[in-house]
Amino acid sequence: xxxxxxxxxxxxxxxxxxxxxxxxxxxxxxxxxxxxxxxxxxxxxxxxxxxxxxxxxxxxxxxxxxxxxxxxxxxxxxxxxxxxxxxxxxxxxxxxxxxxxxxxxxxxxxxxxxxxxxxxxxxxxxxxxxxxxxxxxxxxxxxxxxxxxxxxxxxxxxxxxxxxxxxxxxxxxxxxxxxxxxxxxxxxxxxxxxxxxxxxxxxxxxxxxxxxxxxxxxxxxxxxxxxxxxxxxxxxxxxxxxxxxxxxxxxxxxxxxxxxxxxxxxxxxxxxxxxxxxxxxxxxxxxxxxxxxxxxxxxxxxxx
Amino acid sequence: xxxxxxxxxxxxxxxxxxxxxxxxxxxxxxxxxxxxxxxxxxxxxxxxxxxxxx
Numbered sequence: 001x002x003x004x005x006x007x008x009x010x011x012x013x014x015x016x017x018x019x020x021x022x023x024x025x026x027x028x029x030x031x032x033x034x035x036x037x038x039x040x041x042x043x044x045x046x047x048x049x050x051x052x053x054x055x056x057x058x059x060x061x062x063x064x065x066x067x068x069x070x071x072x073x074x075x076x077x078x079x080x081x082x083x084x085x086x087x088x089x090x091x092x093x094x095x096x097x098x099x100x101x102x103x104x105x106x107x108x109x110x111x112x113x114x115x116x117x118x119x120x121x122x123x124x125x126x127x128x129x130x131x132x133x134x135x136x137x138x139x140x141x142x143x144x145x146x147x148x149x150x151x152x153x154x155x156x157x158x159x160x161x162x163x164x165x166x167x168x169x170x171x172x173x174x175x176x177x178x179x180x181x182x183x184x185x186x187x188x189x190x191x192x193x194x195x196x197x198x199x200x201x202x203x204x205x206x207x208x209x210x211x212x213x214x215x216x217x218x219x220x221x222x223x224x225x226x227x228x229x230x231x232x233x234x235x236x237x238x239x240x241x242x243x244x245x246x247x248x249x250x251x252x253x254x255x256x257x258x259x260x261x262x263x264x265x266x267x268x269x270x271x272x273x274x275x276x277x278x279x280x281x282x283x284x285x286x287x288x289x290x291x292x293x294x295x296x297x298x299x300x301x302x303x304x
Numbered sequence: 305x306x307x308x309x310x311x312x313x314x315x316x317x318x319x320x321x322x323x324x325x326x327x328x329x330x331x332x333x334x335x336x337x338x339x340x341x342x343x344x345x346x347x348x349x350x351x352x353x354x355x356x357x358x
Contacts, residue, residue, distance in 0.1 A: 014331055015330070017337040
């Protein structure tokens with residue numbers, strides 16, 4: 001794959017601490033921390049608040065480490081996309097080795113502290129999630145297959161599992177369903193985005209579904225993934241793992257998600273500027289995840 | 305297998321002369337951030353030790 005030179009020269013200046021902060025993708029971290037926290041609050045049993053805070057901190061640091069290593073590896077891609085070209089590495093505000101050292105150090109620290117303060121299982125899942133995101137998604141899949149988002153989505157699905165494991169020391173059916181929910185939520189979320197910034201991915205040579213298979217196939221697949229996602233989201237209620245608060249909320253939220261995904265799935269709009277349904281699905285998908293996990297916590301605390 | 309280079313050719317750019325004042329400002333802000341983080345970690349490890357004993 002051809003790589004365009006990056007025009008911004010390195011200054012040789014030490015990077016600002018704000019650039020290290022930006023390297024952790026704080027906005028993505030918010031969602032990861034939230035799902036991890038919900039996994040922890042939904043788990044049966046009690047955890048000391050200090051240890052709970054430590055677990056969330058480790059999940060956040062692990063996500064930050066994965067993001068830093070992702071940006072270290074993908075700086076050439078980031079430089080080609082309008083959305084990412086102002087990140088510290090492609091903008092020339094940071095030296096590459098600094099990003100690598102920061103990512104490795106942060107990742108190792110988060111796993112070790114999780115293992116010492118909480119338990120080995122939570123630390124092991126955290127380590128797997130970081131390695132999965134960096135090695136399987138970033139290095140292996142992202143530049144090779146349009147299924148990159150599908151399989152890579154597993155990396156973002158781990159935090160709820162880690163939060164649960166931090167409290168209980170084991171894994172049960174409910175956190176596995178939460179894992180599956182985020183896993184199945186990822187394709188429609190990212191494919192909705194890729195439809196209206198397709199030119200960015202195309203320019204960077206990333207084989208996103210919309211670039212390789214075209215908009216029609218991407219729309220259909222986004223819709224098709226929304227169906228099992230909705231089923232998995234609702235499943236904890238009939239399985240007796242949650243009460244009606246979660247059940248009703250998840251059902252309504254999921255039906256609305258499927259409705260939006262159907263509009264995207266059967267739309268024929270080709271001009272990104274006119275893709276209102278795609279933008280709505282992308283924006284709603286973020287609200288959906290927050291609301292579904294929030295409803296789960298309310299339900300578990302209410303019926304505890 | 306050829307090794308992937310995320311930023312080909314970036315190790316040898318023509319670097320502008322360093323602005324010593326800016327370098328010192330950045331080093332100072334990074335030192336303050338590092339000190340705050342280390343202080344926070346000491347406090348956290350202390351709190352973890354207490355929590356594990358309870």
